[in-house]
Amino acid sequence: MRPKFDTPITRLFGIEYPIIQGAMAWLSEAKLAAAVSNAGGLGVMGAAIMSVEEFEVHVKEAKSLTDRPLAVNFPLVLGEYEKHLEMVLSHGIRIIFVSAGSPKLLTPRIKQAGAICVHVVPNLKLAKKVAEAGVDALVLESYEAGGHVAQEGITALVNIPNVARQVTLPLIAAGGVVDGRGLAAALALGAHAVQMGTRFLATRECNAHLNYKRLLLKAEEGEAVVYGHRWHPGRALRSPAVERILAIEAENQAVDAVRKFIGRGRARKAAHDGNLEEGMFYAGAGAGLINDEPTVAELFDQMLSEYAEVVQQLGRSI
Numbered sequence: 001m002r003p004k005f006d007t008p009i010t011r012l013f014g015i016e017y018p019i020i021q022g023a024m025a026w027l028s029e030a031k032l033a034a035a036v037s038n039a040g041g042l043g044v045m046g047a048a049i050m051s052v053e054e055f056e057v058h059v060k061e062a063k064s065l066t067d068r069p070l071a072v073n074f075p076l077v078l079g080e081y082e083k084h085l086e087m088v089l090s091h092g093i094r095i096i097f098v099s100a101g102s103p104k105l106l107t108p109r110i111k112q113a114g115a116i117c118v119h120v121v122p123n124l125k126l127a128k129k130v131a132e133a134g135v136d137a138l139v140l141e142s143y144e145a146g147g148h149v150a151q152e153g154i155t156a157l158v159n160i161p162n163v164a165r166q167v168t169l170p171l172i173a174a175g176g177v178v179d180g181r182g183l184a185a186a187l188a189l190g191a192h193a194v195q196m197g198t199r200f201l202a203t204r205e206c207n208a209h210l211n212y213k214r215l216l217l218k219a220e221e222g223e224a225v226v227y228g229h230r231w232h233p234g235r236a237l238r239s240p241a242v243e244r245i246l247a248i249e250a251e252n253q254a255v256d257a258v259r260k261f262i263g264r265g266r267a268r269k270a271a272h273d274g275n276l277e278e279g280m281f282y283a284g285a286g287a288g289l290i291n292d293e294p295t296v297a298e299l300f301d302q303m304l305s306e307y308a309e310v311v312q313q314l315g316r317s318i
């Protein structure tokens, strides 16, 4: 029998399981997000740098694939995020995740529209700041995460309890969770749900190019590395582009050399074209633990039964 959950996050979002699929630039599109919501978690569509019109296509499609709660994510580096926000509100999206920017920009309008505002933060300092701005919940993204990570590199074992002790908001832990053990650990550390990116990348419903999935499935421990330490760190699988960046950094070249080399469009080249030479294949430290490509429904089955087993074992050991 599947475990039942009742946490501040399952209640806030009206979902069955405390499992959230994190936004992934070019990879968290309608089919994946709807499958996660249909499985009883929460699917989040990432706008990344899509135009309002491009993103609207995904929002409409996802709405047609599920009648369960669905969410969107805007990185505030987007030029037109107010227009994105009005568009998703007009389609009845009521859960908005915001990352990379000030919580003062969108929170008032999201709250005024009666929607739920969730902010992504990497540490306690920023968790306190977004709590003051009146957001409804936090995603705490620790250093294990795929995609962009914070320079100070705080890992989940320390980050989650630190924030859980000092900030009373509903807390979603992101970074390094790929299975039922990870879910149990995050909840034990004080989180009320987990957000996973990398694990969902290797599911049937994710639109990632075959080369991306192959690279991820064959990755071993330690192959999702952090680059850009002195500029804008990110965690990605080792590839020619990442090796080049690490070499530039090892040569101690000016920070601008890394920025120039990365340029624009490498995430999309990986996600959609599977370009092994030029693409940046973002993935979390948990990549080495992933070696299958289930459907989202199968993944929920695996995770939830492993979670139940781990919790029972822990109970028996006292």
Ligand SMILES: Cc1cc2nc3c(=O)[nH]c(=O)nc-3n(C[C@H](O)[C@H](O)[C@H](O)COP(=O)(O)O)c2cc1C
Pocket: 021, 022, 023, 024, 025, 027, 046, 048, 073, 075, 099, 120, 141, 144, 145, 146, 147, 148, 174, 175, 176, 177, 195, 196, 197, 198, 199, 281, 282, 283, 284, 285, 286
């Ligand atoms: C390929 C990829 C792209 C991502 N793009 C975004 C993004 O556009 N916006 C965002 O807020 N987070 C982004 N993330 C972070 C995820 O939403 C999630 O928090 C993270 O993947 C959790 O860590 P995990 O990969 O170890 O599960 C991305 C992660 C990955 C792996």
